[in-house]
Amino acid sequence: MENHKSVTILLVEDDVGHATLIEKNLRRAGIANTIVTVNDGQKAVDFLFKQNAYQHDDHPVPILILLDLNMPVMDGYQVMKILKADERTRMIPIVVLTTTDTPQDVSRCYDLGCNVYITKPVEYEQFSEAIRNLGFFLNIVKIPEKE
């Protein structure tokens, strides 16, 4: 599955334990893509728009975002709002990974444009499958580059 390597995964998660577990399990399931972890929403936005701390960072594309909802500084909803409002980031697939499972929260996420909503604790087998499919999908359907 060489083609998956080209997709960079941005993991936005404030709980170090959760981040570690997600990464470990993705790796165990055979996903070898680069995984960049940031611990709040603001950093994710900065990373994607190459601003502030990530000003001089080389921007890897394409990207897939694993997004937690409850985070300090900027939460997952705000991140989604910003990304979906901007032409450059509008097409980036977003997988919401959260402990919240109220129907209101789920539908709010889909309204904001998330592609997959997954509730923690995660069934890692299915989770990895979903990631793989999304990565596969990303490689086939080329995201039109604006820059």
Added chain:
Amino acid sequence: MKRLVFTSIEQKLRAVIVATTAIALFLVTVAFVVNEAVTYRRAIRQELTALANIIGRNAVAAITFGDQKSVAMTLESVSAKPQIKAAALILPDGTVFARYGTPAKAVAHLMRSLSGPGHSAKDRQKALADYKQHAERAWTWDGDEDVVVPVLLDGQEIGMVIVNSSLSDLYHRLEGFFVMVILITYVAIGIAYGVATRLQRPFLDPILHLVQTTKMVSDRKDFSVRAIKQSNDELGQLVDGFNAMLSQIQKRDADLERYAAELQDGNEELKSFIYSAAHDLRAPLVNIRGFTGELGRAAQEIQEITEKHAANLPGNIRQRLSALIGEDIRPAMGFIGTSIERMSGLINALLKLSQLGHRDLRPEPLDLRDVVQTSLRSLQHQIDLKSAVVEIGDLPAVTADRLAMEQIMTNLIDNAVKFLLPDRPGRIVIGSRQTEEGTVYLVEDNGRGIPRADMPKLFRIFRRLGAQDAPGEGVGLAYVKTLVKRHGGHIWCESEPGQGSVFSFTIPQQDPAMPKRC
């Protein structure tokens, strides 16, 4: 005495006044009539006695000389008085010396006894004595007045004069009185009625005002209304007392409303606190679960490495390692695993319960039989396993949230099935009965029942009562209670240990504005 059944206090008061007047008037009239009769009779008696005395004195010589004619003339002279019906002079031996008029009643009887044939001297004496006794009686009821006066000569009785007078004059006068009394009574009652109507206003008006005020208070539930004091008497005090009571009620009402609002706030706070606490507990739980898995894998790997390199390890170290993995780490992981599952279940239950209070209810007219059938279908497997018989009784239509009613019924029936006794055929009855507060829905079973001591804990979350031989988190009845309460109803349970339980709940229908959150 029969109670007065007039509708208003006004009529009662008037009746009392009129009745009092009438009774007083009657008593006065009776006293007056009696006095009149007594006075009249006393007067006529004196008059008749005087008359008889005059006759007697005039007759002394005539008796002595046997001059009946002269006595008869004297007797006749009393005819000037029209009431006098008869008079006679009788000798001591009973001989009628002279007589006048038409004797009637007692006198006629005497005359017959004295002058009729075949009467002995003794008979005559007796008749005379009887008549004397009759005449001396102060009151006779034959309508006549009789007077007997002896004729004396030198202290010797030489005859007696009897005068018999009719009392018709008195009766005429009394008849007149009677007519007048009726007239006066009639007029007096009329006047009393009018006066009563006028005079009772000062009593009646404050009472009517009080009645109006209480009506206003209870109709409008407005405790700020006050009655107006119109006088300083007992009625004024009543108004003061009533107003003071209203003030107290108003204050308590305001207090109650404040407490209710505070409670509501506290309740909301507690609910959102439970929600966030339960929700936030999930994040660390995800870590515990995830890293327990990691530890498990690490242990597995250590075990594999140990086995692979078993030949290179000293025997005691190999044994120690496999003991550590097999007897310490694995059982510990097992305990951690089941605890995580249990904790996860509890957290989910808490979240579900706190979300129940926030879901908007959509009340709709429901056929409860449908709802129960749906519940029964979802529980069919359990019911079949216990081979329980389910009876559905009368279930009136209800306006309520369909999902909530399904959850209520499913939980109650599920409980009923779960706690059936294995040693007797299970029987579950779902029905209703009508009470003062409306329809009460029932789920009745003949299961193991609930000990009295456990009753207070019955509807509390995470309380699992009795033998822990059935699965569950201990949240079912807490859900049910929350759902029933959100419909404005209440739920209770009656149970006999070893006999069975009856769960009853109400879903009030009259108030369409259901509390959305409680």
